[in-house]
């Protein structure tokens with residue numbers, strides 16, 4: 001089974017700051033690092049490091065060819081990535097002394113997908129393959145419709161949440177992977193039980209993974225519900241922690257691992273990611289995750 005992620009590639013400009021800058025305030029940053037990121041690429045790398053057969057598709061500008069090298073380095077099949085005119089997406093990230101961050105996105109090439117491009121990518125996949133999406137590229141409604149027609153299983157991480165997602169036919173989604181903020185944005189309530197019940201009420205066949213920050217994560221479908229606490233660590237950078245969780249969880253269940261074990265592996269992988277700086281570079285290899293789980 002192949003996993004296709006049609007998703008963003010961002011150059012992450014990460015500024016270390018004492019505190020997240022307030023409106024009207026000017027603050028000097030202590031350092032600037034540039035990392036590879038984008039929710040799509042982060043999740044593809046996490047899937048690959050977890051052992052999945054993953055293909056990443058999306059668009060970059062001439063300034064983003066480093067993502068092609070990254071695919072080769074991390075065992076992600078990048079043959080569908082196209083270089084287009086314009087700038088690669090980027091993110092301005094402030095990372096404060098408590099490892100919290102805030103992210104400002106510039107979509108760039110991520111927002112230039114066309115029907116022709118999507119069709120050419122999907123032609124390489126078949127019924128049963130998994131499609132993973134986030135909300136950092138355009139064309140999501142079209143992608144979902146076309147992938148569903150083919151019989152692909154569709155997983156969505158509705159992040160960052162915005163009103164464009166209302167145009168997506170969510171009844172075609174098999175997996176929802178979201179955090180508590182997105183859960184509230186989608187359902188209008190912040191109670192995890194309500195969020196899950198609401199989503200399962202609307203989409204009874206779906207599988208829901210709701211991450212709850214320091215309160216762990218919950219999985220639910222119509223037959224089972226499981227809770228996974230976090231592994232406590234000293235965080236230095238939380239960027240891509242959720243992406244690591246998403247990639248690891250999907251890779252684990254797609255290889256047939258049971259849900260409690262998949263949740264545990266995803267939680268451990270993301271606990272390692274937050275101890276390292278950056279997005280793509282912070283994502284651990286499966287061997288590291290398994291060694292840490294065995295400790």
Ligand code: RIB
Nearest residue numbers: 010037038039091240279
């Ligand atoms: O989820 C983290 C990612 O969000 C960063 O890598 C940044 O590029 C934004 O897409």
